[in-house]
Amino acid sequence: xxxxxxxxxxxxxxxxxxxxxxxxxxxxxxxxxxxxxxxxxxxxxxxxxxxxxxxxxxxxxxxxxx
Numbered sequence: 001x002x003x004x005x006x007x008x009x010x011x012x013x014x015x016x017x018x019x020x021x022x023x024x025x026x027x028x029x030x031x032x033x034x035x036x037x038x039x040x041x042x043x044x045x046x047x048x049x050x051x052x053x054x055x056x057x058x059x060x061x062x063x064x065x066x
Contacts (some may be wrong), residue, residue: 009037
């Protein structure tokens with residue numbers, strides 16, 4: 001969970017691509033709870049390009065200003 005300039009979001013590291021249905025259900029729950037920015041990134045990319053992943057997430061989060 002990340003808060004940037006008062007905007008809350010979740011950066012989810014996806015280890016198992018076959019968990020799509022469970023992840024989609026969890027994402028819906030977060031959105032119903034008011035956290036509108038929930039982004040999933042593959043674990044391999046998070047390990048190889050952590051700064052790029054965080055920057056991309058923060059860019060997406062900034063678009064969800066309240």
